[in-house]
Amino acid sequence: MPEQPWWGVPGAAGSLEVEAAGARAWMRLDAFDTDCFGIPMAKVEAASGDRSQAEALFQACVRSAGEEGWMHLAARVPSAEADLVRALEGAGFYWVDATVIFGRRLEDTTGPGEVPIGIALPEDLPVLQSLARGAFRQSRYLMDPHLSPAGKERLTDQWVANALNGRADRVFVAEPKNPVGFAACRLDRRERLATIDLIAVSEESRGRGIGRSLVEAVCRHYEPIAEVLEVGTQLANTAAARLYEAAGCRLVRSYVTLHWASPELRTGR
Numbered sequence: 001m002p003e004q005p006w007w008g009v010p011g012a013a014g015s016l017e018v019e020a021a022g023a024r025a026w027m028r029l030d031a032f033d034t035d036c037f038g039i040p041m042a043k044v045e046a047a048s049g050d051r052s053q054a055e056a057l058f059q060a061c062v063r064s065a066g067e068e069g070w071m072h073l074a075a076r077v078p079s080a081e082a083d084l085v086r087a088l089e090g091a092g093f094y095w096v097d098a099t100v101i102f103g104r105r106l107e108d109t110t111g112p113g114e115v116p117i118g119i120a121l122p123e124d125l126p127v128l129q130s131l132a133r134g135a136f137r138q139s140r141y142l143m144d145p146h147l148s149p150a151g152k153e154r155l156t157d158q159w160v161a162n163a164l165n166g167r168a169d170r171v172f173v174a175e176p177k178n179p180v181g182f183a184a185c186r187l188d189r190r191e192r193l194a195t196i197d198l199i200a201v202s203e204e205s206r207g208r209g210i211g212r213s214l215v216e217a218v219c220r221h222y223e224p225i226a227e228v229l230e231v232g233t234q235l236a237n238t239a240a241a242r243l244y245e246a247a248g249c250r251l252v253r254s255y256v257t258l259h260w261a262s263p264e265l266r267t268g269r
Contacts, residue, residue, distance in 0.1 A: 008046025020060035022050035037151035058091035093258035097140035098235035102249035115213035118176030135200035
């Protein structure tokens with residue numbers, strides 16, 4: 001009988017397998033994060049086996065990271081798994097973020113919002129990057145004191161660029177002639193799932209219903225081709241949570257993200 005994973009999908013191609021006292025984990029170098037921050041960064045993607053050995057397993061992950069020359073690890077676990085959070089902390093990981101995922105069925109979508117919504121154009125990229133830098137202040141990257149500010153800005157800019165270059169199925173913009181907000185959406189046609197991957201509104205334009213209009217536009221567009229919309233935000237971002245609840249979304253799951261930084265990264269050597 002296959003081992004029941006604690007979280008994640010064990011054994012994904014290209015992963016580094018780590019074993020310790022009857023437990024196993026899988027780690028993978030994150031090329032995107034590595035490129036943005038200029039240091040080798042990886043993720044602990046899954047774990048399974050003897051759960052009582054979780055701390056020993058995560059300590060083995062840290063040792064393996066050192067052997068591989070990786071300077072930073074991230075692990076995202078379901079928030080209900082308090083024992084795994086404690087085990088990660090015991091192995092030297094530190095808490096950086098709690099993520100909440102909201103979802104709603106795409107049916108009976110409301111009519112157009114109060115703000116005109118269009119589709120982003122390639123020439124909108126600098127404006128959207130500026131909007132994103134002003135909005136994404138509570139992500140796990142921003143909350144990590146061991147990651148460079150320049151790397152955080154590069155990551156935000158590249159994330160938006162990737163969305164416009166095909167990572168997103170569609171990027172919606174509020175007030176297209178002079179964008180004051182945007183929502184980048186991905187589509188899983190097999191699962192009939194639409195996901196808001198990025199959403200941002202300029203600080204001076206908040207409170208005008210722009211975020212709500214963007215979410216409503218997303219719902220109207222994807223209702224014929226998807227069954228469910230999902231969107232995530234940080235637990236600390238109560239304004240975003242209120243927006244999604246007002247748009248008919250309900251909390252469906254949550255995660256805790258912890259990071260580990262090498263001694264060299266912690267001390268800046």
